[in-house]
Amino acid sequence: MSEQSAKAHPAANFIRHLIDADLAAGRHTGIRTRFPPEPNGYLHFGHAKSICLNFGLARDYGGACHLRFDDTNPEKEEQEYVDSIIDAVHWLGWEWGANLFYASNYFQQMYDCAEALIQAGLAYVDSQSAEAMRANRGTLTEAGKNSPYRDRTPAENLELFRRMKAGEFPDGAHVLRAKIDMAAPNINLRDPAIYRIRHAGHHNTGNAWCVYPMYAYAHPIEDAIERITHSICTLEFEDQRPFYDWLLDQLAELGSLQRPLPQQIEFARLNLTYVVLSKRKLIQLVEEKHVNGWDDPRLPTLVGARRRGYTPEGFRKFAEMIGVTKSDSLIDYSVFEECQRDVLNETALRRIAVLDPLKLVIDNYPEGEEEECFAPNHPQQPELGKRAVPFSRELWIERGDFVEVPPKGYFRLFPGNKVRLRYGFVVECTGCDQDAAGNVTAVHCNYFADSKSGTPGADAYKVKGNLHWISARHAYAAEVRLYDRLFKAPNPGAERDFLDDINPDSVKVIPAQLEPALKDAKPEDRFQFERHGYFVADRVDSRPGAPVFNRTVGLKDTWK
Numbered sequence: 001m002s003e004q005s006a007k008a009h010p011a012a013n014f015i016r017h018l019i020d021a022d023l024a025a026g027r028h029t030g031i032r033t034r035f036p037p038e039p040n041g042y043l044h045f046g047h048a049k050s051i052c053l054n055f056g057l058a059r060d061y062g063g064a065c066h067l068r069f070d071d072t073n074p075e076k077e078e079q080e081y082v083d084s085i086i087d088a089v090h091w092l093g094w095e096w097g098a099n100l101f102y103a104s105n106y107f108q109q110m111y112d113c114a115e116a117l118i119q120a121g122l123a124y125v126d127s128q129s130a131e132a133m134r135a136n137r138g139t140l141t142e143a144g145k146n147s148p149y150r151d152r153t154p155a156e157n158l159e160l161f162r163r164m165k166a167g168e169f170p171d172g173a174h175v176l177r178a179k180i181d182m183a184a185p186n187i188n189l190r191d192p193a194i195y196r197i198r199h200a201g202h203h204n205t206g207n208a209w210c211v212y213p214m215y216a217y218a219h220p221i222e223d224a225i226e227r228i229t230h231s232i233c234t235l236e237f238e239d240q241r242p243f244y245d246w247l248l249d250q251l252a253e254l255g256s257l258q259r260p261l262p263q264q265i266e267f268a269r270l271n272l273t274y275v276v277l278s279k280r281k282l283i284q285l286v287e288e289k290h291v292n293g294w295d296d297p298r299l300p301t302l303v304g305a306r307r308r309g310y311t312p313e314g315f316r317k318f319a320e321m322i323g324v325t326k327s328d329s330l331i332d333y334s335v336f337e338e339c340q341r342d343v344l345n346e347t348a349l350r351r352i353a354v355l356d357p358l359k360l361v362i363d364n365y366p367e368g369e370e371e372e373c374f375a376p377n378h379p380q381q382p383e384l385g386k387r388a389v390p391f392s393r394e395l396w397i398e399r400g401d402f403v404e405v406p407p408k409g410y411f412r413l414f415p416g417n418k419v420r421l422r423y424g425f426v427v428e429c430t431g432c433d434q435d436a437a438g439n440v441t442a443v444h445c446n447y448f449a450d451s452k453s454g455t456p457g458a459d460a461y462k463v464k465g466n467l468h469w470i471s472a473r474h475a476y477a478a479e480v481r482l483y484d485r486l487f488k489a490p491n492p493g494a495e496r497d498f499l500d501d502i503n504p505d506s507v508k509v510i511p512a513q514l515e516p517a518l519k520d521a522k523p524e525d526r527f528q529f530e531r532h533g534y535f536v537a538d539r540v541d542s543r544p545g546a547p548v549f550n551r552t553v554g555l556k557d558t559w560k
């Protein structure tokens with residue numbers, strides 16, 4: 001991705017307008033964004049939208065984008081997730097250089113900020129029970145009630161908070177709350193909890209802490225510490241923005257943080273048909289073994305997408321195409337597939353595969369003899385050259401390319417008809433062999449020795465059918481997985497449990513016959529199997545000299 005080409009047509013959107021205005025007004029001299037995953041699951045297609053947005057803005061404006069693990073919650077987070085997130089963001093094509101951060105490394109600063117708020121009378125230790133706190137919070141139409149502990153003095157609060165930190169109290173005994181306004185129309189401003197007691201080990205800080213910051217408190221501080229200019233998040237955080245601004249403004253006034261402060265901007269999350277993009281549901285699919293692990297090629301995780309053969313370029317193209325908006329929408333999965341096809345069509349080498357093999361015997365071709373035919377590696381890119389494919393007396397063709405009695409408009413093989421064996425010879429069908437049950441076991445034909453593609457005589461033959469084939473003696477017999485959508489409903493779970501919308505035929509494993517060159521495919525090599533679609537050598541199950549292939553996407557949308 002050259003910076004030039006990306007800059008040439010950055011699609012305008014409301015976030016770019018905002019940034020342009022900020023830069024023009026001198027509010028910032030450059031931009032700094034971040035992608036802040038919580039390492040408690042694998043990234044999915046929705047995260048890819050956020051990643052491409054944040055890293056894409058940093059690239060286009062010559063700024064920086066941080067990869068920050070938002071790991072302030074003890075217990076739920078694991079190194080396995082951290083590693084897979086790093087891999088996935090790299091795979092999508094983005095770099096963060098030295099800008100890799102862990103929110104848990106700011107625990108001391110967050111704690112110091114809390115003490116500063118307490119000393120300024122802007123936070124207090126509340127000792128109400130959880131139920132009382134909930135009851136006193138009020139509703140959308142009713143103001144909340146002040147806690148009886150709200151008027152503790154800064155000195156009392158500081159002492160209690162320090163004892164909370166020292167581990168003197170059990171979980172839930174006290175919380176630290178911001179002191180704002182229990183009658184605020186926005187419930188998020190009714191003295192939100194900012195610290196809780198949690199006696200739990202943390203993957204990074206171990207047992208150093210037993211008080212942990214709440215997300216709504218931690219996140220703005222993380223942004224400010226890292227000098228983020230534009231903190232971009234999904235719409236559900238819109239109601240949190242007043243607290244985000246209140247908190248940072250107070251802390252800047254107190255000298256705990258520096259201006260200019262980051263600005264939160266919300267955009268609509270990605271919703272896609274035929275998939276689920278919720279961590280909870282993805283975890284359920286994996287744990288209940290409806291799929292084979294996080295990287296199952298049917299899952300909309302980025303590890304799954306990679307195994308499926310989807311390209312990072314296709315994800316970036318998709319993100320660019322759907323853009324960002326302020327209103328929720330449901331994007332059709334076929335839009336994503338079309339972006340992938342566009343990229344694969346340009347980049348995937350062509351190869352020949354017979355997925356439902358039937359023997360074709362050329363009775364007038366000498367037994368034991370063979371010769372080479374030449375097939376282009378990419379029809380639109382002749383510079384990629386041609387490769388030799390062996391031709392011999394017995395070939396594999398697709399079972400669907402022969403019928404005994406042709407329906408109207410059928411131009412492929414049937415007794416008496418002539419077709420071209422693509423890149424090879426014209427043959428005329430003479431009949432077929434059948435087993436006792438009447439199943440066709442082999443098709444017979446004769447070939448025309450002067451009809452070879454690329455030779456002077458070839459053009460004299462006019463035929464309508466053009467079939468792909470593989471020399472049986474040279475073929476590479478391999479496992480091919482034909483993946484389909486994991487859900488059969490466009491909006492899984494809309495009308496019943498989402499598990500009941502699972503497509504029972506989302507994968508078919510078949511023994512296929514492939515052209516010999518495919519035996520050397522390396523894991524993650526992508527190809528177009530002519531007439532079939534795009535396939536990738538599986539990065540997990542392939543062995544040297546024995547790749548197995550996954551279907552990424554068909555040549556056309558067959559779901560419409």
Ligand code: ATP
Nearest residue numbers: 036037038046047049050233234269270271277279
């Ligand atoms: P949870 O809230 O259950 O932790 P999450 O999907 O929000 O799940 P995070 O790790 O917090 O997980 O997400 C990291 C970033 O990805 C956040 O900034 C979030 O807004 C963004 N994100 C998550 N899902 C989507 C989506 N469907 N479309 C766009 N952005 C998303």
Ligand code: MG
Nearest residue numbers: 036037038070
């Ligand atoms: Mg989240």
